[in-house]
Amino acid sequence: MKDPYETLGVERSASPDVIQKAYRRLAKKLHPDLNPGNKESEERFKEVSAAYDLLSDADKRARYDRGEIDASGAEKPRQHFYRDFASEAPAGHAYENYSGFADFADSDDILSELLRRRSNVHVRARGSDVRYELPIEFLDAVAGAVKRLTLPEGGTLDVTIPAGIQNGQVLRLRGKGRPGLGEGEPGDALVEISINPHSLFTREGNDIHMDLPITLSEAVLGGRVNVPTPTGSVTMTVPKGSNTGTVLRLRGKGVLRRDGGHGDELVKLKVMLPEQPDADLEAFVAGWQSGKAYDPRRDMQP
Amino acid sequence: MMINKREFLVRAQLEDKTLEAWIQEEWLIPADLAGEMTFSDADVARVQLIRDLKNDLGINDQGVGVILNLVDQVHGLRRVLTELLQSVHNRA
Numbered sequence: 001m002k003d004p005y006e007t008l009g010v011e012r013s014a015s016p017d018v019i020q021k022a023y024r025r026l027a028k029k030l031h032p033d034l035n036p037g038n039k040e041s042e043e044r045f046k047e048v049s050a051a052y053d054l055l056s057d058a059d060k061r062a063r064y065d066r067g068e069i070d071a072s073g074a075e076k077p078r079q080h081f082y083r084d085f086a087s088e089a090p091a092g093h094a095y096e097n098y099s100g101f102a103d104f105a106d107s108d109d110i111l112s113e114l115l116r117r118r119s120n121v122h123v124r125a126r127g128s129d130v131r132y133e134l135p136i137e138f139l140d141a142v143a144g145a146v147k148r149l150t151l152p153e154g155g156t157l158d159v160t161i162p163a164g165i166q167n168g169q170v171l172r173l174r175g176k177g178r179p180g181l182g183e184g185e186p187g188d189a190l191v192e193i194s195i196n197p198h199s200l201f202t203r204e205g206n207d208i209h210m211d212l213p214i215t216l217s218e219a220v221l222g223g224r225v226n227v228p229t230p231t232g233s234v235t236m237t238v239p240k241g242s243n244t245g246t247v248l249r250l251r252g253k254g255v256l257r258r259d260g261g262h263g264d265e266l267v268k269l270k271v272m273l274p275e276q277p278d279a280d281l282e283a284f285v286a287g288w289q290s291g292k293a294y295d296p297r298r299d300m301q302p
Numbered sequence: 303m304m305i306n307k308r309e310f311l312v313r314a315q316l317e318d319k320t321l322e323a324w325i326q327e328e329w330l331i332p333a334d335l336a337g338e339m340t341f342s343d344a345d346v347a348r349v350q351l352i353r354d355l356k357n358d359l360g361i362n363d364q365g366v367g368v369i370l371n372l373v374d375q376v377h378g379l380r381r382v383l384t385e386l387l388q389s390v391h392n393r394a
Contacts, residue, residue: 020360023358024358024359024360027354027358027359028359031354031359033351033354033373034369034373036373036376036377036380037380049358052358080343080347081347081350081351082344082347082348082350082351082373083377084347085342085343085344085347085348086344086373086377087377087380087381094331094333095331095344095348095370095374095377096374096377096378096381097371097374097375097378098375098378098379098382099375099378100375100376100378100379101378101379101382110386110389111382111386114382114385114386115382
């Protein structure tokens, strides 16, 4: 048995206070439960506590100093430490906790699998994210809306669609995913938006495109026509001499942009002849000499 | 081996009031067996650890809670690391 003063690293004349400080400093470093993986710490700790046991008792210390007892008699039997049970206990012991690395599990399959196996015990892991698909109407995507999503496992989720959302965009609803394990926070719901096509409008970026049929007289003479836009009809002037394929721009009638402005609506004109043959028109065109001189296919030589 | 509360108090040399306070602090989490508090050898050893921390190491109650939490995390890490090593070896 080593000299207890040497074990604690104190002078023979050290005061009880100094001895206690020396012991605590060593014990904090060596306590087996604070060193679960260090086998040597247990032996060293036992030595240190035996030395302290002897030197902290004024009576025993005096007898030791006089040579009446030796250091070995002071050793207290101690069979086990907490760590012996913590490592041998069946998996998922009540005290064990995984919060020290639960975040790794989100991105690592092996770890998340190991953690899943203990999901019925004291695990604190964030819940997983859940993906949903939500088809919405074209006009809801333009103007924004609140849509109710019915969940496969029952229950509903209200999804706020921001105006101007793009097809395929994913909305993240914090905390609406799977519940966490233990005290872990829930995951997120990821809602992928698909936008249904519209019978009149198509969309390119923040601009709305549409084809607008006009009559022959509106094309030739010009005029004012009603044009549908996502926010209702507006009146637009068709200039005299407009043709099929002419594109007119309605400023600010498109989709909300990120900068707060709006895109435009681009109206492509399509000249329509009357649905029924018209005798007057036929008579006019038959006598229309300058019309016959115009060849729209003159540039189409292969 | 699981023991009941009375036997636990004797083996751990613990007062009933102290036990209640420690359970309140979640330093001890007894198992619940058919509505009765039940304790294990690990709980007895844990009492000894708490006592070491408080008496021998001079750590105050706040510190004990912090240390227990970290010790529990270390054991969680050690277990998962052990399993991870096992599965690595099994695959090799």
